[in-house]
Every structure is written in structure tokens, then in C-alpha cells.
Amino acid sequence: MRTADQPIRISLIAREGRMGKAIATAVEDNPAFAIDQDHGDVLLDFSAPDALEGSLDRAIAANVPILIGTTGLDEAAGQRIAKASEQAAVLRAANTSLGITLLAELVARAAEVLGPEWDIEIAETHHRMKADAPSGTALLLGHAAARGRGVDLALEAGREGTGLARQTGAIGFASLRGGTVAGDHDVKFLGPNEQLILSHHAENRMIFARGALAGARFLVGKPAGLYSMHDVIRALEAKA
Incomplete structure (x- = not known):
């Protein structure tokens, strides 16, 4: 004991x-x-x-x-x-960073206040050896945004081709891989004539x-x- x-x-x-x-x-x-x-x-x-x-x-x-x-x-x-x-x-825990945990709370609050008129896109970058995408942290942030809106997560990931109309209320994901990046995450709220970007960059x-x-x-x-x-x-x- x-x-x-x-x-x-x-x-x-x-x-x-x-x-x-x-x-x-x-x-x-x-x-x-x-x-x-x-x-x-x-x-x-x-x-x-x-x-x-x-x-x-x-x-x-x-x-x-x-x-x-x-x-x-x-x-x-x-x-x-x-x-x-x-x-x-x-x-x-998809991510044990205290900073990411606070970021998720900020994302939920922003999604709640800004509403569905603002499109949400989440971009994440990781080292070349990471095997899953979107990252667990990106999904955590996506769920936080959906929670702020009071809806289930509807994601758009890996867009490719032509004629890709954005789905209203969807949360977009983009995954980049390369080098030795420990983890960068940017949550973009794209509204009429302005943007709000909440970010976290892990140095190691x-x-x-x-x-x-x-x-x-x-x-x-x-x-x-x-x-x-x-x-x-x-x-x-x-x-x-």
C-alpha cells in the first residue's frame, strides 16, 4: 500500500x-x-x-x-x-496536453457563440510516422466544436475531386504528415468577412x-x- x-x-x-x-x-x-x-x-x-x-x-x-x-x-x-x-x-485521453484540453474548451465556447453561420475547419500536422488520420486530437477538437453547437459530429475529411460543395454545418478536417512535427492543430472559424483561428503547437x-x-x-x-x-x-x- x-x-x-x-x-x-x-x-x-x-x-x-x-x-x-x-x-x-x-x-x-x-x-x-x-x-x-x-x-x-x-x-x-x-x-x-x-x-x-x-x-x-x-x-x-x-x-x-x-x-x-x-x-x-x-x-x-x-x-x-x-x-x-x-x-x-x-x-x-486523445491528447494529454493541458494546453490542448483548454483549447478544446475554447473551441466549444466559440462554436456555441458563433453558430452555424461560421464554417469550421480543423488542420493538423504530425510527423511522417503517424499512422492514423485525422489525428485523435483533431477529432477531439471536432467533437468539442460539435458539442458547442449541440449536434453530433458531421465531418468532411480528405476532400478530393471537383464539384465538392461544402455541406452546411459540416466540420472539415485536413491532415498533413512530414518531418518530426510533434503535433500542430489549428481550428479555423470562417465567417462572413472575418476569421477566428484557435491554435496549439507542440514543440516536443x-x-x-x-x-x-x-x-x-x-x-x-x-x-x-x-x-x-x-x-x-x-x-x-x-x-x-
């Missing part, structure tokens, strides 16, 4: 992956945390969709919370996560690693349930 003065032990799924290495580096710089692959207080999973079921089973069997940062998950994966959250605390993966540790700290001691980075933000606000 962990005591309050002991570091939070982190078990990493896919420790040798990009995010696994970044989180391990962040832990080295933060004495409030330690890596313990066998007896973690929290599991952090930034792996691949096909590893999800094993990660959830491990969290339930060990009776520890889990943060799922894997993107590219389908509807069936979402159902598995919801089911697991009945037995364990699960934080699902350490922002996601530090956000993941904030999520891990939040999860310790939480009852079973499905949580998000917005819950982490609210907890931080309460302590401020």
Missing part, C-alpha cells in the same frame, strides 16, 4: 515507444514519480489499438487505474473502455508526458469510472 510521502509508481505499456520514453524522461526529472513496471500504482498505455484489451485486463486484475493515451481506436474499443471503467478508474513530446503524469496523479485513489483530461483540469483548478 502506497503512503502519501512515497512517489507514485508508474507502469508503462510500450515503454520503448516514443511516448513511453518521453514519460520515463519526465519521471527522471520529477521525484514525485517512479517507474515500476511490475507494481505500478497507475498504468499508462500509449501503445497501439491491438494492445488495448490486454492493458485493460491488466488494470482490472491488478485493481489499479489506467490512462489510455492510444489513438486510432474504433467504436468497439470505446465500448471496451466503457465496460472496463465499471471495474477500474480509466482516463481516456514532453508536454504530453508531463500531462500524462498530471493524469496519473489525478487517477490515484479514484473510484471506478470513465474520466477525461477535463476532469484533470478541474482538479487542478480546485487546488489553485
